[in-house]
Amino acid sequence: MSNIAVLAGDGIGPEVMIEAKKVLNTIAKKFKIDINTQDYDVGGAAIDLHGNALPEETMKGCQQADAILFGSVGGPKWANLPPTQQPERCALLGLRGHFDLFCNMRPATLQPALSSLSTLRNDISEKGFDVLVIRELTGDIYFGEPKGRKGEGDEETGFDSMFYSRREVKRIAHLAFQAAQKRNNKVTSVDKANVLATSQLWRQVVEEVAVEYPEVSFEHLYVDNAAMQLVRDPNQFDVMLCPNLFGDILSDICAMITGSMGLLPSASLNSDGFGMYEPAGGSAPDIAGKGIANPIAQILSAALMLRYSLNQDEAAQSIEDAVTSALDNGVLTADLLPSNQRQNAKTTSEVGDYICQII
């Protein structure tokens, strides 16, 4: 029996989560997997009900589960709370920190058939691309201490600390090289070693790890150059290995240049295979409640969960194949259609139903 903590959250979270649960039910029957899902409050919804974006009951539920399926959190209603109480930061950093989810995987694929959605020039996007950003998620300037404010008047200072230990860099680097072995055998490590001491350690450790994977080709790029190369020729990349802060920026660029953020899942794992799975996009409050949100990123997040935390490779593949078939057969929500074809758009639940039917 696998226990899944379902944290749907805010905005479009609940409505796309319904579809992901439908798909999980269908898959469970087909592959005879015993999956038990339990819902918990998170984000703005949890602030409204419990005064806290990550209530204790939710934490307990996650601790008892084998994986977390996460929707999305945040919205204008909670945007003016102090930073530490805001849904995004409180829920995401809280869960990442507590469960030591140090390995964030954000695949960004541009299928040639959807290349017209990309925001890049046609001759660049028509080649398609398939980038996997592997972002370290529990270190760097996110969690480094000291962090705060001191002094007064004009000399008042805000400060943060960036840190990486050799151990932290090693464990994420190994995962990046292992991922590359299953893909296109190339790792691009991103840093700012011409300025940061943290990056100099990062670069040195990644080089040492690279020696253990002689068949994987390997390069370093400064983060400013990496950002430029992504908008010039993303097709040159396979796995991009990034420290937390640079990974935040670069993975969002990758998502945007696919032009189809509604298709992108992500996984955040710890070293026991426990993980949290969530769509790359946000809570999209502007389209919430209309039944038009794209459920595919949430459904593919469930597939990643089956693969990485539940060890159900075949079931994961079956979901991914069904999604491909929905895309190939034009079963698309509005976000995937050019504006003059939106009258053919399917609703959130139509897409979910179609995928279940194919499975």
Next chain:
Amino acid sequence: MSNIAVLAGDGIGPEVMIEAKKVLNTIAKKFKIDINTQDYDVGGAAIDLHGNALPEETMKGCQQADAILFGSVGGPKWANLPPTQQPERCALLGLRGHFDLFCNMRPATLQPALSSLSTLRNDISEKGFDVLVIRELTGDIYFGEPKGRKGEGDEETGFDSMFYSRREVKRIAHLAFQAAQKRNNKVTSVDKANVLATSQLWRQVVEEVAVEYPEVSFEHLYVDNAAMQLVRDPNQFDVMLCPNLFGDILSDICAMITGSMGLLPSASLNSDGFGMYEPAGGSAPDIAGKGIANPIAQILSAALMLRYSLNQDEAAQSIEDAVTSALDNGVLTADLLPSNQRQNAKTTSEVGDYICQII
């Protein structure tokens, strides 16, 4: 008499600098300005001659000058030196730090006529854009102490410190709002206030400064979102106000999406009007010495120098008009031409000569 320290540097630096000096001579005659230029070694060239990318004589020359006209530094020959000795870091950070060049201005303009060069999708690029990145250049994690390495074995740690004081944020924020007043009256301030205490101070101070400019519209964006928006719709931006590290990344994205980095100058100023002026692109060792590099970014850097450090607005405008006329009349180096029209490309010196002639 205005004294200019000319630091041509490496790669294409020397050859594009020849054209900028030609233009300065022509302008000096036309506007009867007394300009005295003096060359100094910098970068890899200086390492080869003096063992140091920023020799004392060069520093002294800059101290005696009214402005620095900088080419570009770096190349494969010096890429394997320890980070602190590398030409880019040593020369650029050395000069920025010594002269307190806290205000970096990087304009990125996509002229509709050159929109096909942009790496963005046609319907995005054809609107053109005109973004001015104002990047704080002497604070943040670049210069913050402590910075280094400690510990041993797997617990060895690399660390850096991010800092901003209220005073530092205030002075750069005022310059951003003043720049916006002369442009399109919009400032977008970039930070990561959902994670960084430094950014929370940044955000608060920028808001206080914004109150003094009620006619300038104003927004905050998280850096990850700002990067996405730049590759989705750069036309929405006017002035982007950035801390040092985020500005490094975003200004390079802006440059790349113009598709014509060879046209982009930059200025780095201190509070006395002293400044360093340099092209946005790098030393491009692959095309150096062939006489095909685009001299326009260097020439426009000289124009910015006339405007900001020498108070010669009319002379600056005259150079800028001559450049526009070169572009309008198709007097273009190869980088500005589609690959099937490169046989019509002009050489570096032909472009420089044309601009002098128009002036």
